[in-house]
Amino acid sequence: MEPVYREALKLSEQGEPYVIATVVQTKGSTPQKAGAKLLIRKDGSGVGTLGGGCVEGDIWFAAKEALRRHEGPEYRDYYLNEEIAARDGLVCGGTMYFFIDPVWEPETMLPVSKDIVGAYEGRQPVALATLIKVGSQGGTLGTKLFVHRDGSSEGSLGTEERDRLAAEAAQLLMDYGLNQQVEVADGSELFVEAYTTPASLVLVGGGHIAKAVAPLATMLGFRLFVLDDRREFANRERFPEAEDIAVADYSTGLEQFSITPNSTIVIATRGHNFDDVALESAARSPAGYVGLVGSQRKVILIYEELLKRGIPLERIREIHAPIGLDIRARTPEEIAVSIMAEVVQFRLNGTGSPLKLPEKQLMRISKKVQAGRAEALQAD
Secondary structure, three states: HHHHHHHHHHHHOOOOOEEEEEEEEOEEEEOOOOOOOEEEEEOOOEEOOOHHHHHHHHHHHHHHHHHOOOOOOEEEEEEHHHHHHHOOOOOOEEEEEEEEEEEEOOHHHHHHHHHHHHHHHHOEEEEEEEEEOOOOOOOOOOOEEEEEEEOEEEEOOOHHHHHHHHHHHHHHHHHHHHHEEEEEEOOOEEEEEEEEOOOOEEEOOHHHHHHHHHHHHOOOOOEEEEOOOOOHHHOOOOOOOEEEEOOOOOOHHHHHOOOOOEEEEEEEEHHHHHHHHHHHHHOOHHHHHHHHEOHHHHHHHHHHHHHHHHOOOHHHOOOOOOOOOOOOOOOHHHHHHHHHHHHHHHHHHOOOOOOOOOHHHHHHHHHHHHHHHHHHHOOO
């Protein structure tokens, strides 16, 4: 989304109209999830993606037509049926909901775009709520409420209830830059999007596990930072993916990085005493995810020390230790997969359950095939 809003800022500064099309909801299996965006310029070119294929083509065409005809916002849904799947080579079967939002007065979006880009660059997180369906209380499709971290806001969604619900959702979404569709009692619907600095991951300890985690983290879109008290384990040759590297004591080294609720800290130092100090420092930080590599026995001993040093029990409950999902990982590479799987699960509020097709679905398929064979035999 960042390239979309950088382009929106540029066009707004130039006074050029444009359209932003957004996936506001999905059901089932779809090529993109809520929050995906495509900006279409007046000349028909674009920035971003809605997942590709004929659905994106249809939305792109609708956006260009809206610019040509000077039309207003539009809410659309697409069921990815067999016909669409055949055209695009997809096997999805879900439903995608889009909001096509022309911007005819770019100057009104200029301060909003500036603040959103600023949030991506590390300034205060912000959120934008849009009225995507009008309910019984009326209102204008596409009206917006812009919410700041301190609770202040500009604009209105047409009713006090909508504004209140949007502001409440915004505060919950800001830390991780998430989005949410909000249904209101009058039947109206809001799409609330939060924007913050890109997710970062700090590796505390530069050993074998950290080296295996680093490429996975960057592949998943995390800004990577490394801390170790030994220069031979914290350098560019060892961690070419890192945005910044600090050689410092574990008790104070995190102060060299910007730690926010959108930060992940993974601790894998060379010994119990160092893990102890590093985990205390991480626990006192605002990082949303803190994890420690080690055995349950080591975790128990360290937790006892942290409680004695005044770390609140509630904060300790938030720590992921031992870190990772149980996949029977043994090698550094397997442990890295286990760690990053749990980090992604935490950020996306996943369950960690297998996605394997349930037995009842398999039996349904088997019965269907058997019935088809029986019919074929009877026809013969």
